[in-house]
Amino acid sequence: MSYISASNVKFSYDEKGKNVLNGVNLKVNKGEFVALLGHNGCGKSTMAKTLNAMLLPKEGVVYIDGMDTSDDEVTYEIRRNVGLVLQNPDNQLVASIIEEDVAFGPENLGLEPKEIRRRVDNALKAVDMYEYRTHAPHKLSGGQKQRVAIAGIIAMEPSCIVFDEPTAMLDPNGREEVMRTIKTLKEKGITIVLITHYMDEAVLADRVIVMDNGEILIEGAPESVFSQVNLLKKHSLDVPQATELAYKLIGVGIRFSKMPLTAYECVDFLEGVLS
Amino acid sequence: MIRDVTLGQFIPSNSIIHKADPRVKIVLLISFIVLIFCAFNFMSLALVTAMILGIIILSDVPVKMYFKSLKVIIVIILITSMLNMFYGTGEPIWQFGFLKLTLSGIYRAVFVTVRIILLILISSCLTFTTSPTDLTDAIERLMKPLKVFHIKVHEIAMMMTIALRFVPTLLEETDKIMSAQKARGADMESGGLIKKVKSMTPVLIPLFVSAFRRAYDLAMAMECRCYQGGDGRTRMKTLHIHRLDIFCIVFTALVITGVVLCDIFIVPII
Known part of the structure; x- marks a missing residue:
């Protein structure tokens, strides 16, 4: 059975209102890196919150590792296993010292002080922020703050982390730092669900899921999803710049063996064509 | 500029006073405050003063900082000592209309002045040598027994922690909003006090809206x-009473005994 398994999830914020989620079926395997795309208001953030029992579906069920999110008994077990990193790094940090903030999660789990210390040190090392452990959060850059927020989740030793537009408020350097951290987490075998606006981030995923109007529009490997340029454009979604360029070149008769997703792939291919 | 605001007045260092357990420091501070008001003659006052000056030297905080904290209350010291000077009883040494200067009045003024100065010095010493997080931590632990009276100790401490965390963030935000409003032509410098206060409205409203939004986000991130609240929660940093703390407690106890003995055997002056 898949690690995350959501079937026919419907959700609306108020009783009579329009459904934000309109029957989403989502399956994510253990260790997989999935990117969730979609324009503003398509329900992707709402979907993220149903994955760690912050929101409960109005209809349908969400299973995390076989546990039903609507079961009160396992709510905290689910939240420990599925960490959620939010958009604004400033609003996620609780304490005024980095290491104490990272310790917040494990402290809530009621662990032994020694074990908390070990986890905090490991988590800070994993995001490369160990030497800042006694600093105050407001003196850090956005990217550093977001990495501390990620460390705060890692310290709970989750098996899955959901990132809700973690780079939306960061500068290019910060985005790069956070994406590098996400990649190392994926290598450690943590299941990753990345919600993003940036197509070049989605390209890194094993599988891309595009949402529109509270439903899943298309899903598949990045190459196959982004090659459907027309469909994506119709739903006012972007494709990576390299893919867009290739798409336009195809229009004037240049043949591509495979849709390029990153600038490097595109350069390589164009070099081949030109020489 | 506004970013460099230091929270509390913590000055990091490695002195004995810095290393002492924050709980012990708070308890001792309270006993010192009581002690300061228990010194009724010059001998005991001198003893307390010597002790507090000793602590200040040990605290390894620039003396300049202590003077700064005294500067704030200099007016209060002047007014209270003046009042006390002319409120003494007994034979007047000097008289001008209804103002009577007596010996007991002068003594009283000296005592009040020294007491207020000592009070400020010793309490600033606590904030100079203890980080705000340590302070909140110590307060949480010291107040734990109050749970019996259904006081939500953990929640209070959590609120203090979050407040400390967000003060710099909100200051920075205020700065940004003020710049943004100035860029839109808001005038915040000219006019009298009332006009200035009124001109803060366009800063305060966005600040409050954003603070509520932050609170919502933070609550979600915490969940x-x-x-789940304080029950079943453990802490990474546990506080332990070391030999140094026991030494501090014993030393303070000795000084207290000294002051009490002085008070008993020497005639009180005031």
């Missing part, structure tokens, strides 16, 4: 990290 995502399994926060």
